[in-house]
Amino acid sequence: AIVIYQIRNLSQAKKVKFGREFRGYTDKSNRGQYEYYREGLLDEIPHRKFVRGVLLIKREDRKKMIDFMNEYKVEVHTRNVELTPEDIEILSSHRS
Numbered sequence: 310a311i312v313i314y315q316i317r318n319l320s321q322a323k324k325v326k327f328g329r330e331f332r333g334y335t336d337k338s339n340r341g342q343y344e345y346y347r348e349g350l351l352d353e354i355p356h357r358k359f360v361r362g363v364l365l366i367k368r369e370d371r372k373k374m375i376d377f378m379n380e381y382k383v384e385v386h387t388r389n390v391e392l393t394p395e396d397i398e399i400l401s402s403h404r405s
Contacts (some may be wrong), residue, residue, distance in 0.1 A: 310371045312364045314378055314385040327381050350377050355400045365390070367400055 316324055328334075333349030354373065357365040366374060371387055378385040392400070 310366055310368050310387050311390045312366055312371075312374055312378075312385065312387050314362050314364075314383050316362075316381070316383055318384065319381065323381065327383070331377070350374070355402075357396060357399050365392075365396060365400070 316327055319327060329347070329349065331349050331351060333352050334347050336345045336347050337343065338345070350373070351364075354366055354370045356370075359365065364374075368389065375385060375387065
């Protein structure tokens, strides 16, 4: 499925929170002495990013993605698409 989303209607604080929960982030503590990677939704979902706001995901992950987007009231559109062999390889080689 292809997922197209826009976050322009979110406040800056919401955009940061959305990005962290969506993509994950590196958390630093004790003035940068320790670093911890905090996973986001995209660490769990095999995907291929085309451009900002456009992702290719497996059909079975579509509901999880839409539910997440709806939590933030993000404008989201999804469509089923036919995959190329390269797309299939990328989506199947991602760790789940």
